[in-house]
Amino acid sequence: MSDTVLDAVVVGAGPAGSAAALELARAGRSVVLLERGPYPGAKNMYGGVIYGRVLDDVLPRWWEEVPVQRWVTRRSTMVMTPTQALSVDFRSQAWGAPPYNGMTVYRADFDGWLAGKAVAAGARLVTSTVATGLIRDDAGRVVGVRTDRPDGDLRCKVVISCEGVNSFLAKEAGLLPKADARHHTLGVKEVLALPRDVIDERFGLRGDEGLDIEMLGCTRDIPGGGFLYTNADTVSVGAVLALPELAASGVRPEEIIADIKRHPAIAPYLRGATLKEYAAHLIPEGGYDVMPAVHHDGFLLAGDAAGMTLAAGIWLEGVNFAIGSGLAAGRAAARAVEAGDWSRRGLAPYRREISATFVLRDHKRLRGAPGLVLSERVQRRYPGLVADFAEGVFQVTNPEPKPGFVRLLRRAMRRNGVKLRHLVADGIRGGRVFR
Numbered sequence: 001m002s003d004t005v006l007d008a009v010v011v012g013a014g015p016a017g018s019a020a021a022l023e024l025a026r027a028g029r030s031v032v033l034l035e036r037g038p039y040p041g042a043k044n045m046y047g048g049v050i051y052g053r054v055l056d057d058v059l060p061r062w063w064e065e066v067p068v069q070r071w072v073t074r075r076s077t078m079v080m081t082p083t084q085a086l087s088v089d090f091r092s093q094a095w096g097a098p099p100y101n102g103m104t105v106y107r108a109d110f111d112g113w114l115a116g117k118a119v120a121a122g123a124r125l126v127t128s129t130v131a132t133g134l135i136r137d138d139a140g141r142v143v144g145v146r147t148d149r150p151d152g153d154l155r156c157k158v159v160i161s162c163e164g165v166n167s168f169l170a171k172e173a174g175l176l177p178k179a180d181a182r183h184h185t186l187g188v189k190e191v192l193a194l195p196r197d198v199i200d201e202r203f204g205l206r207g208d209e210g211l212d213i214e215m216l217g218c219t220r221d222i223p224g225g226g227f228l229y230t231n232a233d234t235v236s237v238g239a240v241l242a243l244p245e246l247a248a249s250g251v252r253p254e255e256i257i258a259d260i261k262r263h264p265a266i267a268p269y270l271r272g273a274t275l276k277e278y279a280a281h282l283i284p285e286g287g288y289d290v291m292p293a294v295h296h297d298g299f300l301l302a303g304d305a306a307g308m309t310l311a312a313g314i315w316l317e318g319v320n321f322a323i324g325s326g327l328a329a330g331r332a333a334a335r336a337v338e339a340g341d342w343s344r345r346g347l348a349p350y351r352r353e354i355s356a357t358f359v360l361r362d363h364k365r366l367r368g369a370p371g372l373v374l375s376e377r378v379q380r381r382y383p384g385l386v387a388d389f390a391e392g393v394f395q396v397t398n399p400e401p402k403p404g405f406v407r408l409l410r411r412a413m414r415r416n417g418v419k420l421r422h423l424v425a426d427g428i429r430g431g432r433v434f435r
Helices: 015-026 107-121 169-172 196-204 243-249 255-263 319-339 349-356 358-365 369-373 375-393 406-417 421-431
Strands: 005-009 031-032 068-081 085-089 100-106 124-126 131-136 142-147 154-163 184-193 209-216 224-230 234-242 274-286 300-301
Touching: 005 015, 005 142, 005 319, 015 031, 015 107, 015 319, 031 154, 031 234, 068 224, 068 375, 085 375, 100 107, 100 209, 100 255, 107 124, 131 154, 131 169, 154 169, 154 319, 184 243, 184 255, 234 243, 234 255, 300 319, 319 349, 319 358, 349 358, 369 375, 369 421, 375 406, 375 421
Parallel strands: 005 031, 005 154, 031 124, 068 209, 154 300
Antiparallel strands: 068 085, 068 100, 131 142, 142 154, 184 234, 184 274, 209 224, 224 234
């Protein structure tokens, strides 16, 4: 493309890459943002909710222009068996006003909007271009990327990999080990069309209000969970499934989505809906303990490429961590270029910065969550226990007197193969994980 040595090349125009390019461009650095798709967001898939407060200091009043579908004002956690469902449902009107909490968006819209901010600041966006490998100098330091364009090598001082899960450049740089299926899940999703007024009526919404339902106990014997998110005139329904157990089960992921859609607690919401889209995507869920190194000579990692997806049961977040790490990577690269030192040592402040912010602090504090949430009892036994206990509490037993709560709990424990020591041990473990 050019013999010019750029300050930085950012690979991947998702939220992490666009955030990094935005920071570099604002610092006056020359930066190219590479995207393999025909436009930012063309190849990206995620559940549907973004937590945008990370943008407060970067794009003031971002909520006035972000391409939002709905603002999430209602959050529901549903514990299920094939014939039962118990929901903890929370609604807050505060979440429907600035500065908001969560929002449902389409990634093609959101990614294009954020990449546009980087371009407006001075970054150069190059689409339909694949970074095929790293360029190194005689000392082995990263000094650019090769692309699939004729004469398309790009030389630079810092490469920032925001390629997403299973980053090939990160592997080539020696930062990312061979993928371990135990530390990944498969996210699958269908987008179903429903008229806006029907969504409002069925889900109890109005205006731009939205609903986020997270589900436990809907994935057969495969560890994972389900979700349902409302958009303006569509609904996203899907599941996140542990890879080893999914492969061993012989079950296709779309069968799990079909189970969710016909569950008695979900089916009435989706009556008459038509399928618009099906997508699937690998998710890094190993957490803090399996995150790779994030910096090397002339090279930084951010977002999913660095395993920065928080899957902690209550909190299921990724885009906000991608943006936070991308912003930090862009700042670190800009400072390193200004100082004239983009070696491993010169880029080390990036790790220190994300360690001091929510990006790694949340991951570190919740490092034990993936193991607990995907454990056999939480996945297979506790949904039934909770549902059976709730059914016993609310069932009227006349002419027999009402049983006590202790008796109901013991009965639910027996039915689901849970012993008191299990409850105590998992309660202590949960207290330590979510302290």
